[in-house]
Amino acid sequence: MFSAFTPMVLKLLWSATLETLYMTFASGFFGALFGIPLGVLLFTTRPGQIFEHKWLNHALSAIVNLGRSVPFVILLVAIIPFTMLLLGTFIGTTAAIVPLSVSAVPLVARLVEGALLDVPAGLTEAARSMGASKLQIVWKFLLPEATPSLINTMTITLVSLVNYSAMAGTVGGGGLGYVGIQWGYQTYNPPILIATIVILVIMVQAIQLTGDALVAHFRHRAR
Amino acid sequence: MAENDVLRHDAGKERYMVELRNVSKIYHTPKGREIRAVDGVTLLVPKGKIFGVIGSSGAGKSTLIRLINVLERPTSGEVLIDGDDLLALPERELSRKRRSVGMIFQQFNLLESRTVFGNVALPMELAGVPKEERVKRAAKLIARVGLSDRIRQYPESLSGGQKQRVAIARALALSPKVLLSDEATSALDPANTEAILELIRTINRETGITVILITHEMDVVKSICDEVAIISGGKLVEQGPVREIFSRPKTEVAKEFIRTTVTTKLPSDLEEKLRKDPDGAEKAYLRIFFTADSEESPLIHAASEKFGDLFDIISSGIETSSGVKFGSEIISCPAGISAAAVAFLAARHVSSEVLGYV
Numbered sequence: 001m002f003s004a005f006t007p008m009v010l011k012l013l014w015s016a017t018l019e020t021l022y023m024t025f026a027s028g029f030f031g032a033l034f035g036i037p038l039g040v041l042l043f044t045t046r047p048g049q050i051f052e053h054k055w056l057n058h059a060l061s062a063i064v065n066l067g068r069s070v071p072f073v074i075l076l077v078a079i080i081p082f083t084m085l086l087l088g089t090f091i092g093t094t095a096a097i098v099p100l101s102v103s104a105v106p107l108v109a110r111l112v113e114g115a116l117l118d119v120p121a122g123l124t125e126a127a128r129s130m131g132a133s134k135l136q137i138v139w140k141f142l143l144p145e146a147t148p149s150l151i152n153t154m155t156i157t158l159v160s161l162v163n164y165s166a167m168a169g170t171v172g173g174g175g176l177g178y179v180g181i182q183w184g185y186q187t188y189n190p191p192i193l194i195a196t197i198v199i200l201v202i203m204v205q206a207i208q209l210t211g212d213a214l215v216a217h218f219r220h221r222a223r
Numbered sequence: 224m225a226e227n228d229v230l231r232h233d234a235g236k237e238r239y240m241v242e243l244r245n246v247s248k249i250y251h252t253p254k255g256r257e258i259r260a261v262d263g264v265t266l267l268v269p270k271g272k273i274f275g276v277i278g279s280s281g282a283g284k285s286t287l288i289r290l291i292n293v294l295e296r297p298t299s300g301e302v303l304i305d306g307d308d309l310l311a312l313p314e315r316e317l318s319r320k321r322r323s324v325g326m327i328f329q330q331f332n333l334l335e336s337r338t339v340f341g342n343v344a345l346p347m348e349l350a351g352v353p354k355e356e357r358v359k360r361a362a363k364l365i366a367r368v369g370l371s372d373r374i375r376q377y378p379e380s381l382s383g384g385q386k387q388r389v390a391i392a393r394a395l396a397l398s399p400k401v402l403l404s405d406e407a408t409s410a411l412d413p414a415n416t417e418a419i420l421e422l423i424r425t426i427n428r429e430t431g432i433t434v435i436l437i438t439h440e441m442d443v444v445k446s447i448c449d450e451v452a453i454i455s456g457g458k459l460v461e462q463g464p465v466r467e468i469f470s471r472p473k474t475e476v477a478k479e480f481i482r483t484t485v486t487t488k489l490p491s492d493l494e495e496k497l498r499k500d501p502d503g504a505e506k507a508y509l510r511i512f513f514t515a516d517s518e519e520s521p522l523i524h525a526a527s528e529k530f531g532d533l534f535d536i537i538s539s540g541i542e543t544s545s546g547v548k549f550g551s552e553i554i555s556c557p558a559g560i561s562a563a564a565v566a567f568l569a570a571r572h573v574s575s576e577v578l579g580y581v
Contacts, residue, residue, distance in 0.1 A: 126332035128294055129403075130346040130393075131321040140349065144336040220335050220377035 004191035012179060013192070017199055019093050020175040023165040024203075026097045028158045031104025035157075036150070038064070038105060039112025040138060050124065050134045060109075067106030072164050075099050076171055096173030100164055108157050115149030116142055148219040155211025159204050166200075176200055239303075240401055240433040241268040241291055246300030248286050260286040261297070262457035268435055268450075273427050275448035275465070276437040277480055283457040284437040288405050291435065292324040293317060305400055322350055325394030329406040331386040333378040339365060339389050340374045346396040364392040368422060384415030391422060395432075402426075404436035408443060420447045441484035445469070453477050471572070478574070482512070482551070489553055489578060490538065497579030504580030507561035511568055511575040512551045513541060523554075526567060533557055534564075553578070 005013075038060065044050050045057040070078070076099045083090040083098040090098075119142055127141045143150070166177020176196045184193025243266040250258040260283045268274045278284040289295040290302060293309050302309045304324060312320060333342050343361040352360070365374050368388040378386055387407055394402055404423065408416040424447045427434050438444060444451050444465060452462040455476045461468060472478045489497075489508070497508065513522075526534055534556050541550035556564050558580050568575045 120330070120332070122328055122330050122332040123334065125294060126326070126328065128318075129292055129321060129324070129326040130349055131318045131397075132349050133315070133318055136349050140345065141334065145334055147336060218336070220379050 004189055005195070009183075009192060012183065013176075013195055013199065016174060016176045016179040016196070017203075019173070020162065020165050020177070020200075020203070023093060023096055023100055023168060023173060023175055024158055024161045027100030027104050027161050027165075028154065030097070030101035031108045031157055031161070032154060034101075035105040035108025036112050038109035040116065040142070042109055042113040043116040043142075044134075044138065050137055064106040064109050067102070068110065072099070072103050073167055075103055076167060080171075091172040093168075093174050096165070096168035096171055096175075099171075100161055100168060103164060104157055104161060107160065108153060111153035111156060112146075112150065115146040115153055118149060119145045148215045148221075151211055151214045151218060155208060155215075158207045158211075162200060162204055162207070238269060239267045240270045240305055241266070241274075241435060242301070242303040243267075243287075243290065244301040244303070246290055246297040246302065248283075248290060248295060249298040259457045261290060263300075264454070264457075264459045266452055266459065266462070268433060270433055271427070271431045272449040273424065273434040273436070273447050275444040275451040276435065276454060277439065277441060277444055277451060278437075278454040279439055282454050284439075284454055285405065286457075287454065288403055288435065288437045291401070291403060292321050292326060322346070322397045323399050324401045324403060325397070325399040326403040326405065327387065327390045327394050327407045329409045331378075331383075331390045331410075333386055333389055333393075335378055338375050338377055339370060339381070342378070342389055343392045343396055346393060350397055352397075360396065361392075364395055365389075367395075367426075368392045382415070383411050384418060387411065387415070387419050388422065391419075391426070395426070395430075400433060402432050402434045404434065406438060407436065409438070409440070416443070417446075423447060441480045444480075445484055453480060488538070493537070493581075496581050498581065499579055501558050501561070501580045504558040506555050506581050507558045507564075508537065508553060508555050508578045508581070509561065509564065509575050510551055510553050510578055511573055513573065522568075522571065522573065525571075526564065529567060530556070530560055530564065533560065 041051070042057065042060050042064065045053040045060065047054070047057075079099055079102060080090045082102075083095050086098060087095055089095055123141055123145060124137060127137045132140065165173065165175050166180070169175060169178030169181060176199055180193050180196035183189055184191075184196060243264055246261060246264050246266075247259060248261040250260055252258060262283075264287060266276075266287075276284050276287060286295055290297050291304075293302060297310070304320070307320065309317060309320060334345065337345065340361055343364055344357045347357040347360065362371070362374065365371055368391055370385060370388055370392070373381065373385065378389065381389065390407075391402075402423070407423075408419050411419060420443065423434060423436070426432060436443065436448070448465050450463065451465050451468050453460050453468070453474070453476055460474045461472070461477045468477055469481060472481055489510075493508070498504065501507070523534055523536070534554050537553040537555055539550070539552040541552070561577055561580075565575050565577065
């Protein structure tokens with residue numbers, strides 16, 4: 001069985017692992033960069049919140065729902081023109097980050113909205129009574145209080161992205177999913193297939209454990 | 224001369240720290256029904272006093288207190304803090320102005336993500352107080368509320384009473400002129416309630432801060448307030464110095480609140496025997512309420528002189544608040560003279576009720 005792991009294969013697995021990590025974390029980064037502000041907007045424009053705005057809230061909510069209802073494989077090809085516009089190509093690991101990020105943004109936004117909904121409403125009131133500005137309410141009250149939930153949000157998002165990145169192989173994204181299918185499945189080489197799965201499992205475990213440890217570190221709430 | 228007049232006018236105006244003039248807050252339900260949470264209330268709170276607003280739940284007191292620092296904007300009326308018209312201010316300046324009004328809450332509303340120090344320093348951070356001063360002042364305030372040994376701990380490890388102390392220190396961080404207390408002791412046990420009220424009273428005496436507290440418990444009013452306003456159905460029904468309200472309550476609502484705090488309980492074995500029907504009864508049992516004008520022993524003495532030695536004191540609870548003696552007592556007398564006794568007591572400003580006959 002170990003004969004399957006020639007130096008060439010090992011090198012292949014190694015670079016595929018790096019590609020998956022790259023796709024996951026880069027798109028996780030962009031997902032957070034756009035998703036967290038969008039989630040904050042989703043929350044703060046709700047009725048009774050600091051930027052209450054019925055129209056904007058409905059519009060954002062509809063966009064987020066749209067983003068979340070398109071299956072990733074379809075999104076992958078549907079936004080090829082957008083990727084072309086952005087990067088000049090739609091093939092390669094970097095190009096795959098575009099659809100991955102686009103799928104991460106609405107997921108992050110909804111989870112962030114939920115995290116903020118869990119912050120006790122009395123806190124916003126206390127903040128206002130202290131003379132906090134609206135931006136201060138977001139920066140000094142809502143986000144810090146929601147930090148453990150926000151970390152959870154990112155853990156869930158990154159795990160989903162590990163998963164999605166496997167599909168990115170279809171646009172030449174590379175990564176472990178691609179190696180597993182092309183080398184393990186198509187050429188019928190089970191050890192390689194299993195190796196990719198093992199690496200993916202370890203990756204997901206590591207992300208989850210790190211996320212949980214960070215949550216435990218930041219949570220100061222009696223349970 | 225004219226200048227003097229101006230000065231005098233200003234001085235007169237500033238007798239009150241908080242002035243609500245004819246404020247109303249009307250909500251509309253989704254079905255278009257009107258709810259008058261606060262209805263034409265005028266509230267004048269003198270500087271340096273501890274002012275209580277009491278009402279049962281749904282009376283509108285929560286809304287009322289939020290009108291003072293304009294967390295809720297009144298539908299109509301005026302809100303003045305130390306002579307400044309808050310409703311005329313644009314949002315940004317209103318936020319600034321709120322720093323002169325500290326507020327504490329029933330649920331404490333501390334940040335779980337910040338330590339005791341971080342919570343107390345927060346208002347100063349928002350206001351842009353330099354770090355060095357923040358650290359110094361926060362430490363001083365935390366010492367003031369007796370939590371210096373907890374300064375680096377998170378709220379999760381504190382008891383309810385300690386959390387409220389942190390909230391008080393936080394509310395005082397920007398040296399406000401007014402402290403608003405929204406049912407601050409309602410989530411606390413009696414011992415902690417007592418301690419928190421004591422702390423508020425001491426701070427009021429030391430700093431001269433004006434305190435407005437809302438509560439549904441007359442005991443809270445009794446133990447620390449100088450003046451009290453009673454609200455019911457969004458309307459202010461009675462207002463005045465605590466001693467005056469306790470001695471001469473005018474409205475039924477006021478009387479009811481006073482009874483909740485002074486009512487002496489009937490022994491349970493007796494309670495079972497009592498009948499509503501006086502026919503053929505031997506004895507009548509009365510509950511009488513003492514207030515400032517009525518004193519216990521001369522009263523019984525006078526009654527005995529008039530009716531003969533026929534009164535027995537069954538149980539008694541007399542208390543003192545702001546130098547006013549008040550309380551209630553359960554007495555018995557022959558059934559035949561109960562009506563005459565009630566009239567006799569009423570003539571001496573003592574309200575009483577016949578509980579029943581045996």
